[in-house]
Amino acid sequence: MRIGELSARTGASRRALRYYEEQGLLVPQREANGYREYGDDAPLVVDQITALLASGLNSDAIRRFLPCAQGPRPELQMCPDLRAHLQQRRDELNRQQRQLALQVDNLTAHLE
Structure with a gap:
């Protein structure tokens, strides 16, 4: 399928699909005329990329x-280092959340 069809099937913009390609996340074949040709698994891969991006x-x-x-x-599936990476990311987000809560408390104190 071509980029327009993949975009329509997944809801991802053509620009996003090109970005995924630039990042090595999505690898289409190239036709003789230079058009991208995506395999049957491409919609699933795009959904996976989107879900992982949404996870931070x-x-x-x-x-x-x-x-x-x-x-x-x-x-x-727990690939090597995946669990540690996800735990580290979660801990970082928790730290940021605590920091933001302190900032909100400080701002509230100044407004009272």
Whole structure:
């Protein structure tokens, strides 16, 4: 399928699909005329990328852990280092959440 069809099937913009390609996350074949031709598994891969991005992983982490993804919402098999990476990311988000709560408290105190 071509990029327009993949975009329509997944809801991902053509620009996003090109970005995924640039990042090495999605690898289409090239036809003789230079058009991208995506395989039958491309919609699933795009759904996996989208879900992992929504989980807060960056492109580098997704490239590293995408082979662990299985299914459309992906259930992640614990590849080497995946659990540690996800725990580290969760801990970082918890730290940021605490920091933001302190900032909100400080701002509230100034407004009272």
